[in-house]
Amino acid sequence: MxxxxxxxxxxxxxxxxxxxxxxxxxxxxxxxxxxxxxxxxxxxxxxxxxxxxxxxxxxxxxxxxxxxxxxxxxxxxxxxxxxxxxxxxxxxxxxxxxxxxxxxxxxxxxxxxxxxxxxxxxxxxxxxxxxxxxxxxxxxxxxxxxxxxxxxxxxxxxxxxxxxxxxxxxxPITSSYPGYPLEIGSFGQPVFIIQELLNGIAVNYPNIPLIYPPDGIFGSVTESAVETFQRQFNLLVDGVVGRSTWNMLSRIYVAVRKLAELGSLGRLEGYFTGLWTGKVLRRGDVGIEVQQLQYFLSIVAEEYESIPAVTVDSRFGAGLERSVRAFQREFGLVQDGLVGESTWNTIYEVYESLI
Incomplete structure (x- = not known):
């Protein structure tokens, strides 16, 4: 892409x-x-x-x-x-x-x-x-x-x-591939992109380790996620993102996010910037937005004993709902377990104050 x-x-x-x-x-x-x-x-x-x-x-x-x-x-x-x-x-x-x-x-x-x-x-x-x-x-x-x-x-x-x-x-149309392989020690925007794509694909392929926080640094977790992806899609398993792995990452991300369909799930604007995506999250939801919510709230939960610990797994289950309600109680929000704009923005503001 x-x-x-x-x-x-x-x-x-x-x-x-x-x-x-x-x-x-x-x-x-x-x-x-x-x-x-x-x-x-x-x-x-x-x-x-x-x-x-x-x-x-x-x-x-x-x-x-x-x-x-x-x-x-x-x-x-x-x-x-x-x-x-x-x-x-x-x-x-x-x-x-x-x-x-x-x-x-x-x-x-x-x-x-x-x-x-x-x-x-x-x-x-x-x-x-x-x-x-x-x-x-x-x-x-x-x-x-x-x-x-x-x-x-x-x-x-x-x-x-x-x-x-x-x-x-x-x-002119030019390839998105940066022109060089990405591997342990690589850093910058191309690495952040593959972290974004891998996290998106992991919603549908949960055997792929999530990379949180996505930081543009190609470390051991990113390498493990790349190797798992390569194994899943019958590529050479070397942990290196060359052109073939890059193209396959793009293809699978486009497929799982339905970017070329009427019912696209979207490539989210402002990925991992704390921008609310306009979607109210609730129990039963699965997706990238849930991942980000879980990560932000997991950092907050480490500092506030009243908020149960959160696991980042892309799925909005009963445990996450309890943590959301506890956060809402702690910060004077409506305790409905829903993550709309107000709850999302407050969670991100508190998260930002802690990092």
Missing amino acids: LEEIIIPTSITVHLGRPSSPAENLTVDFIYYLKNVASSEIYPTWPYEALRANIWCQMSLVLNRVYTEWYRSRGYNFDITNSTAFDQAFVKGRNIFDSVSRIVDEVIGQYLQRPFYREPYYAEYCDGKIATCPGLKQWGTLDLANRGYDSMRIVRYYYGDTILLRESDNVQ
């Missing part, structure tokens, strides 16, 4: 299904988007319908670029033109003027969920020949004719929390 959302200068399209021996074509990104829009929607549709569709097309391809969906699998392209996998692109086709004008207007605009770092995987289909749980292209025509604007059309299909973002971060 990339560390930032980019608007590519160019993109390489595979003219067929991913595994087919088809041509790869590298084109300017803005031409790519105009080609897709001209191939998938009618230029006579209302402006609001066209714009809503183009936002979705933009978001889907940016998601493919951000997640390195094909590159991390060893392919030498960024997206296909197969609508079974991606979106339509026709080599050498004419571009409609009405579509071209709107693409020029909205280039760099994409959809995103609050607190998530990836562009939203805005799945869509025509709604006549094919059906899907996302946006229906023919349905956008009906909604536009009923007076819906583009954002209202998008939210009709994806929910009221969907956001429209804009970026001018135009640059």
